[in-house]
Amino acid sequence: MRLKSLEYVESGDIIGKPVYDDKCQLLLAKNVVLSQNYIERLKKANIQCVYIEDDLSEGIEFNNVISDELKIRSISAVKSVFKDMSENKGHSYQIKSIESIKSVVEEIMRVIYDNPSTLYCMAELMGTDMYTYNHSAEVAVLSMLVAKSMKLNETFIQKIGIGAMLHDIGKMSIPGEVLNKVEPLSEAEMKLVKAHVQYGYDMLKENDFISPLSRQIVLLHHEKLNGVGYPYGLAGDQIPIHVRIVTLCDIFNAISSNRAYKGRLNADEALEILRTEAVYELDRDIYYHMLKVVNIYPPGTVVELTNGEIGIVIKENHEAQTRPVVQVIRDRKKAEVVDLMDYLTLFIRKTIEI
Template identity: 30%
Template sequence: MKFDPDNSIKIPIKTLTVGMFVTAIEDSERVHLANAGRVSSKKAIQQLESSGIKFAWVDQSLSIEGSVFKPVGDELSDNIPRMVTTAKRKLSSRKVRQSTAAKIIRDAKELANKLLHDTFDDTALIVPDLERWAEDLISEALDDTDALHCVSALRNKDEYLLEHSVNVATLLVTFGKFLELPSDMLKEMAIGGIIHDVGKIKVDDKVLHKKGKLTLEEFEHMKLHQVYAEQIISEVAGISPISRDVCLMHHEKLDGKGYPNGLKGDEIPLHGRMSCIVDIYDALTADRCYKEGMSSADAFKVLLSLTPFHLDKDLVYKFINCVGIYPVGAIVELNDGKVGIVWTSNMSDSLKPEVKCFYSRKYKRFIDVKFIDLKDKRYRIEKAIAPCDLEIDARSFFDV
């Protein structure tokens, strides 16, 4: 069954009868989107009344034939929130935001693909294209970071290089926004993120896509991608120093044991340190041909283990606060066994986001999609789940 908010009308709870299809309920203060379905018994109605529910929204077309509806008069509802309008606007707005975010991600992949395969053959066009894309990314991130991350959470291991470049750029902008960096700097970091692995086009595919651990010789060859990157971008006019740093410093370490230049401490600027953190985090959480991606919680543990010698400890903590313990796009299990995708972040409490639930581990079956706001004290996140540890395929549920 599928209900349309436009078909719902508001009725007093005392006029609700068995067989009516309820889409939402309202107490004296707020509207609650219900787990839509038909009223099965008089006892269910009595429970709603005893819980202080004053009104119900019902879908006439899905209610049983013969149901008698007594809508609340307009004069009684002038000052009461209109769930139908609000819910429809919320869903419509969500779809528009995700559509915009998806276009930005698609454009980014096209640019990354061009960079990785055309090798800057037409440098006159590359930088302006990058700048236009970066401006779109920043505009969307300033407006709605959640939509970007929910879309970019959909990954394909066969497109790792493309998606990794896009995600690093997106995460850098999100992180920079959190640190209140100026928009011009965000733009330059985004460009640095999208080009940061361009040197890998010259790495031997057998090494780049090897499923097992690299030998010492193979690792030394892999490290050359930073040397290749410097050669490539040095021939491109218009790449800013910040973009260049992000590209060439994401494997440097505070103790000087990184590459390609063995920079130490303050020799690595803020944006360079940020790129180190973001690059490792996205690599850890991605599926690769040789490994399954970690949950965000496990990736955070790894990042913290690399402080303070390799990564900036203060920045790592800030990054965790920025992304959230359970970032948008993460798959989580709630205390009642429901499984869902973290859909909207909660800036005041990262442990209480909105979760789009679609599966029950308790009953081992799919359930009607339901958005649960974890500010509701009945629910809490039990744990994060790496996609590889989930027994079902969740990809289709990332769509609105």
Template identity: 30%
Template sequence: MKLVSSDKLKAGMVVARPIISDTGTLLLNSGITLNERLIELIKRRGIPFLYIKDERVDVKAEPLISPEDMARATHTIKKAFEAALQNNVKRSLPFDLEDIKNLVFNIVDVILKQNDLVVHLIDIKNADSYTFQHSLQVMTISLMIGKKMNLTKSQLHNLGMGAVLHDIGKVAIPKNILNKEGPLTPDEVEILKAHPRIGFELLQDNSKVWPTAKAVVLQHHEKWNGTGYPKGLAGEEIHLYSRIAAPVNVYDALVSKRPYTKSLPPHEAYAYVRENMGVLFDPEVCKQFLDIVAPYPIGTWVRLSSGYTGLVVSVKQGMVQYPDVTVFYDENMKPLKEPVTISLAENAILSIQEVVEEPTP
């Protein structure tokens, strides 16, 4: 299995991991063979890359959440956002969040059963379902960090509710601003920056969302150094759950293609979080984040310090910067007679020099 950018896709390639639409259905299932029409659909949907099968490597990397459960979860989140939109328009009674609560409880149970907490596969989104899949991903990684920080099950439930609903205030932001291609004007930026406050107000009277969860909705754009919004809080003035969600929210946004910006490769988004540890983000939270999110996810082509080129095939918790790499090409880009798998965690001499496109010797 390998990661291939959408502009490098070719007819005949076989999809290795499914793509989910905003309705929670499978847009592209694994095992589908790509043709020109499907490749055009992928590009039109704003999907930046795909996992493609590669017969040379047998990578068994199961996502934390199965594609079927992810589809159901995406649909559940979409329904909650639609209910919030109606609430915002009609100013009716608090909208029902029972399904969202059950979703959070289920994901918490899944994470508590996991011993090896690693984000070793990229959550691939399409432009239509970005908000809903982003909400799911922010919740999932936030809960993984929360578990590593020894939060109780009850605390994880509240963290999860806040994280999955963190962007719900965007239902009140005009679509022409949310989907604008190109930079926002200063006035448009101010409108967009209102979404934490709007989300908090939408949830204010909802008894299913505890105050600590509502804090995430209000504070997820606050920064450790006090430069965030809406209140310019700093350090531990920001609730712990909000400090957990903040770097996750930024990271997942950076690796996703949106109307106004291209997606960054995971190692660059990872580096952004690392560089802002103790600046924009809580350093203790960042430490946990950097231990579980892979800068070089499975399927990434890399060039090693030896000049050899290979494919990342395994990532381990706590050693995410030192994955296992199956080497296919020597320093002159000649294929090796026998590919060899190297554990960078056990080989101090070698390191990753750069991420590269799949070689075409």
């Protein structure tokens, strides 16, 4: 099984993992053979990529941190809070759905403690209409894993998860035409978008379920270490550690999806952008913890090696993530298997699509 961008998907490809629509309902089941009609349906639903089964990826399996089922429940929980909040005009004290956020975060906690070696792998299997909810769930899982890698305590991690799930809740007060605008925003529109942090904080302050620590994440997640962020322009240690974790995971997820940059980026490209572009703005220690928990080359990733050969990753390497086991491909057929730990002068140059 491997992940393939929709632009590379062809008729005859076999679906390896179910695909869901923006109501979290099944769009295509596992083992469905894609026809042009199905591909059009996927495009219409704004699906970016799908898992497919083909000869090259036969037998390749990998485990993401949380199951698709738990991920979908997390996304639904975030969506319900947004919906209930807009129906209650931003008053959260009577919002029951916030409790469901707490329970999915508890479940994610159990999963990450029961499976300590499972790595995070981002894969948006839903349309871009679900972006905000999908993004919130992804940021929460990654933030919790990073916090665990930093050996923060469990109660703290749980509060980080809840804050991360709700970090963009204030966006529900911003008109969709501003949020989804492709052209550059005017000064007034930019001011409005930036206000989402205060709106979100104000919405949650009446709810006893949400700890002050989680609320702080909502208010401060756009602050930057060098003081260029908002709403207060805080710098360095003024920004609490739990906020810095979510900020980094938020940016990683945004640049990996197709929102901020054109086209979906793989984890290696997104991490490289973070490393070079955010030297002064983001926390480097947290970045190193992120490198430990993100699956940079998950099984099924097609890569180009420095000797010009093309290969498909068949097994990740937990100790040295940039040196997985690769099945070399020649003329679209499997050739030898190369464990990059045995060939230390051979490197992955980049991930590619075939």
